[in-house]
Amino acid sequence: MPNFIKNEFVSLIVAMILALILGIAIGATYKEFFNITWKTEVGLEALINVVAGIAIGIFLQHAYQKQNENLRVEKGIVIDECKVSIKQLRDIRNNFRTCVESNLPAKDFDYSFVNSFRLLSNEISSIKDFMEALDYPDEVIICDEILSSIIDYKTIITGGPEFPTDSYSPEEFKSGERKFDQINKSLHSFLVKINRF
């Protein structure tokens, strides 16, 4: 269930419970309200209290809204970068598969691989810096793990002794596919986690 629906649902339940409690409390004593006699004069002290209360209320609500808005913007940036990373990863994998399936030497793809890995690691480094700046240590650790897996994937694809003169062996292909699955899963889990913030 999307987060905003969950939030709406929880807000509705809380509002219903509060209304129920208020209803029970007022229902039992509502006749007493008609016996209240109001003072004819309102003191300056009371007036200042009311104005200060309203000002603090407005300030707190404004600060809360601003914080929420900032979080939404930051979340949007990270989600976009995650999506770009997933696309880069798929590009690398598609080229890798094409190279293996067509039995072509990696030479036909070497700079495409090198460039895509560079873009991919730069994207994840950028997300990591962002998470560091926002003080999310757990997410920084996840980014480090993904970056480390990217090095392993790059080593499989561009580090073999036959790269780029020959095509890949079946073992290299299997290792590459396993590593792709691992990074792909990590990136999707990360995306889901960020979406739940």
Added chain:
Amino acid sequence: MTTMTLTDTSISISVSGNFARVPGPRFEWQGKSSGEEFLKTMLMPKFLEAEKKGLQLIVDLDGTEGYSTGFLDGSFGELARDLGFERVMGRLQFITNDEPYLETEIISYMKPK
């Protein structure tokens, strides 16, 4: 274009300025501008010169089209395997503004396995 520089504390070399804008494969027989060639003609001689003079060696990795694992492992990895990881890391610094994670990647190839 050459961007090799010498200061009181360091010697600097730039891969794109002094070697190749498009770094190549691991071995010389595989193609031009290989990691093996970079190690033999630039990295090892400059490292030994820096060591002899008691200077740091700064390698600027920016400005290229990117690096394959074969190139990095065939140059920096081999340097560390030949001379020892601690010895090399004590004297080597990197400039990697184009690709911030490259330094960590190179160190992972240099570390003894």
